[in-house]
Amino acid sequence: MRLERFLVRGAGEPDNGADFKRLATVHTFGDSWPRTDVLDTRARALVSVTIAAALGTLEPLRGQLRIALNNGVTAEEIVEVFIHLEAYAGAARAFDGYRIALQVFAERAQTDGG
Amino acid sequence: MRLERFLVRGAGEPDNGADFKRLATVHTFGDSWPRTDVLDTRARALVSVTIAAALGTLEPLRGQLRIALNNGVTAEEIVEVFIHLEAYAGAARAFDGYRIALQVFAERAQTDGG
Amino acid sequence: MRLERFLVRGAGEPDNGADFKRLATVHTFGDSWPRTDVLDTRARALVSVTIAAALGTLEPLRGQLRIALNNGVTAEEIVEVFIHLEAYAGAARAFDGYRIALQVFAERAQTDGG
Amino acid sequence: MRLERFLVRGAGEPDNGADFKRLATVHTFGDSWPRTDVLDTRARALVSVTIAAALGTLEPLRGQLRIALNNGVTAEEIVEVFIHLEAYAGAARAFDGYRIALQVFAERAQTDGG
């Protein structure tokens, strides 16, 4: 539903906005995620979370955290990624991303608890 | 108006806050933008949007998007910058910035539509 | 109080979340800040603000700004860090962080004024 | 020739190395550069140089500088991009990239002078 909302054309968004969304979707979900022979979806999900957290792109990180949890990655594994990230990319970047992880864990707890 | 609001002294902001704003303004609007002989204002606006989007500085990106649209850059051209950015700087950074572009396109549509 | 709130376990946060927080706290407040022989706390606070601002990690920057002001760093000194940052790391990064500094200066003015 | 050399399989490079190169090439030269209706090749070349310089990816920057000069961008225009980059992304990033620009200008001068 969130994805569909994103794909809807925004007010004032020009025609080629659809090209941006299509190309970005093809380059990620089309060209990389389906390559599960060598790296399976769970491993790719961990790598995706790591990239978004290391870059400090917080909203894409939120999306990747949801994708990871939806594909069998556990919250424990995500926390371990942040422990590794804290060591190698530092406490500033790790804390910034962990705030988002806490929000996604909480939304998941609410859904599961309902 | 927005710029004026920024230049107003904030609560608790010390005297040298004015120096920060003055120097930052001189270094950008004073020293670089007026150099229109080789790169005109529209080209500089595209470069400015690209820098802010590549760095992931989202509020400065919002400002640069408004400056660009106010100086004759079209929304289509901005989208093409994001298509190029998606290829070279990746989908995470590009999507993060494109959210801001969608907001600026929408505020522009509202103003123009009014 | 803010720190305590952070250390409380979040909804849906797994057990090893406590390990993340403990390790990140040990690596910073345990292992680096107490080394005051060569760089005292005020110098470390300036370095901390500089790191968070240069990385563009805005919420960690907010925390470092509060720590700095609580440890005798003046608002004037913080502004000078942003003037230096503007020159070396650019106006985009500097303005993005300065917004946070203005918010922290204002919360401080309110507290002091009360 | 340089590109061809890159596309040759390296010692110890596994089979899917060809997929990496193919996808990266398709996403950039296949999907973005040919979109010349709204942003022409010269504008894309300036945007490419800006992205690589803002990210601090020095070898890709070298490649983009060569592409730009080969597509009608002038050395003067490239310098103006660095002047704008110095203001918005700072002197550290700008100087780091400008070293590479000086090397590319020099190799070009040698070729043209021969």
Next chain:
Amino acid sequence: MRLERFLVRGAGEPDNGADFKRLATVHTFGDSWPRTDVLDTRARALVSVTIAAALGTLEPLRGQLRIALNNGVTAEEIVEVFIHLEAYAGAARAFDGYRIALQVFAERAQTDGG
């Protein structure tokens, strides 16, 4: 051997240089890598390669690539990380790091071939 060489005191390196190396080693190899219950060494190695590549820290990336190959990660898996990185962090960052991967693959091929 390489690690030992690093741990030797450099010319002009002050006494607390040993503290820097010790703390950085404890924070990574001491505190994070041994946590193999939830994320095993191979998964941590992929995460480490991803962090170093996403940050663009090329010499640390070289070290992480060697660690990964020494711990059972295959060259194919590393290439898949770069394919995912190319999509999410872009062709500029991915190509910059892939040069280092090619060098490490080649040194490995030479060793294995001997």
Next chain:
Amino acid sequence: MRLERFLVRGAGEPDNGADFKRLATVHTFGDSWPRTDVLDTRARALVSVTIAAALGTLEPLRGQLRIALNNGVTAEEIVEVFIHLEAYAGAARAFDGYRIALQVFAERAQTDGG
């Protein structure tokens, strides 16, 4: 001498290259460093080293390390900056910059020892 060499016009460098160097020099050495009332030169030197190391701009970092040592900052203080940087910006960034610091310490030891 190094600075002078830099300011010499490079082969193929266009006329406005002098403008780039002049503006970058004015924005840093002209506009920020002389502001010694609130932050003295030693404090600015530590901030400069921190910015260049946090950004991962290695050649500018080398220059800032030399400036720092020439202005009374001790090697011990520089190491403490890297200890703080390791905690907040991570081991990957800190190690990458520390290599440069070791090189600068060694060149200094040679000069002093001669």
